[in-house]
Amino acid sequence: MTVIDTTGNLNDGDIRLSEASARDYWALLKPRVMSLVVFTAFAGMVLAPGEINPFIGFVAILCIAVGAGASGALNMWYDADIDAVMKRTATRPIPAGRITGQEALGFGLTLSAFSVCILGLVVGWFAAGFLAFTIFFYAVVYTMWLKRATPQNIVIGGAAGAFPPMIGWACVTGGVSIESVVLFLIIFLWTPAHFWALALFKMGEYGAVGVPMLPNVKGIPTTKVQILVYAVLTAVAGICPTLLGFASVGYGIVALALGLGFVWYSIKVQSMSETDEKMLPAKKLFAFSLVYLFAIFSALLADRAVLALLSAFGKGF
């Protein structure tokens, strides 16, 4: 039984009894994106020189994950109008009517403030400032401004998704360095090829909601060329850890193989016919791009683990 005081200023339309479940609020955090953020932030933390208490490291990752989730909730609040039209996003909690926009906005802002403050108090204010900037960049610069304004939206906006390993690095070192910038570049340069592959086979949906994705604005041929250019740049960035000396030659060989795979799938997209409705090469590139990013950061982590083991054995003898 709920008591509602109708003597106040509330109108009937303002009274709404929610049927939103905890799972709906979890969905607002974009858990799949959050998992990638957690993984790359963890990699940045492990690869950084220096030490961090494991529990403090866990809290740092938690804060970065919640901050990423908060920016996802803010993104869903602002994009509810276009989410409702696109098939891929129509079942999200706001367009589906399970959570109101105001609830999502409050949820996102609260989690943003909490994640930044806790990271600042527990780990350091440089990393916390970086997290706050990342949330701002994704929610305001990308979502509110670039996404609906320019076909270069995901190129510039992709920076928000590329910052987590730098934040993880900053949690350990208290700053940034060339190595953390390289980790940033791998994700930053990977994002356009990844998203434009998706945009190719979702052209109709993006066109329907007026989001100026590159294939809709500049056409498919231009998009294909840009995908290839960014795939090559990503492959080069992928081997930079070896070239700069903070990863082994073994990692470099794995990164080169993965990079060549990324370029090869991009070349297959070039030969895709414009009348091809299934766009299988674009779908395969999109799938491989996910494997690529996961594999490249896994390889960096494995490389660091092997070096640590070799170092431990070396000391033992």
Place this chain on the structure above:
Amino acid sequence: MDLITLTPAQKRARRGRNIALGLVLFGLVALFYVVTLVKFSNGLTH
């Protein structure tokens, strides 16, 4: 003053949200407790 009876679905959703919120609050208490211990022990060793 009007009285509104919640539907079973609304009751179920509210209960789920309350449990989730309780778990989050409990987790935060545990988290701050352990962070305090870690920070204090670091302060003592350095």
